[in-house]
Amino acid sequence: MATSNDLKNGMVLNLEGQLWSVVEFQHVKPGKGPAFVRTKVKNVESGKIVDKTFNAGAKIQTETVDRRPYQYLYNDGTSFVFMDNSTYDQIDVPPELVGNAKNFLLETAEVTLAMHEGRVLFVEMPPSVELEITYSEPGVAGDSATGRTKPATLETGHEIQVPLFIEQGERVKVDTRDSSYLGRVKA
Known part of the structure; x- marks a missing residue:
């Protein structure tokens, strides 16, 4: 209480x-x-x-909610499989509990699972992740000063809006809460 x-x-x-x-x-x-x-x-x-x-x-x-670090392993088609970093135990989490986190999950990604009485409540992603752009239309020269955006597909398959100067193959930082572009990742 x-x-x-x-x-x-x-x-x-x-x-x-x-x-x-x-x-x-x-x-x-x-x-x-x-x-x-x-x-x-x-x-x-x-x-x-x-x-x-x-x-x-x-x-x-x-x-009491137990929050522990887990590593994302794979999606077997019916659930997402995570591994406890300390005990190496694997746990299956249904897609409805993973929610929007699935848009940013790559194999070996670190997440936090919140559990109550042995039951997974939700998956917490870090505030931002770095992902590669796998597809994006080329930007038109001279348009970068207008602040306009274009759609780009991340390596997870999720689509976000990026500035016109971002090209395919670049790594970008993405906010996991609202799918917004945060900036380029320096190599």
Whole structure:
């Protein structure tokens, strides 16, 4: 048990029998009335995000979530297989739990699996990854100053938008949260 004053980003709460992860929180002390905590929580199972408000000092049931580093091995067609870096045990994770992380997974990629009572809840990717562009239309000379973008296919098969000067074969840094281009990777 914790109080609403103990909330932190990433903390997992048990609200009405469901697991919710705290995305963001804010302690509010209005001029009139009691203080409260405004939160944005994400349902661990469905991914639904809702706003939830707690009175200051309210008791909240928290859950222990074990986060461990795993290495992505392969996709066998029905599930993604990961290996625990310390015990070398392999675990199968269904595609619905992998979610958008599949767009950035290459063999040997390091990820974090969040588990509760032996069950995988979700896959956490690092904030950014470096991937190679496998296909991109050539840019038109003189267009790079306009800030326009073009589609490019990554080595994982995922398509992102990149500036016109990026060419096929280049390595780029990509934000795993929103698939945005972050920059070129220096060789």
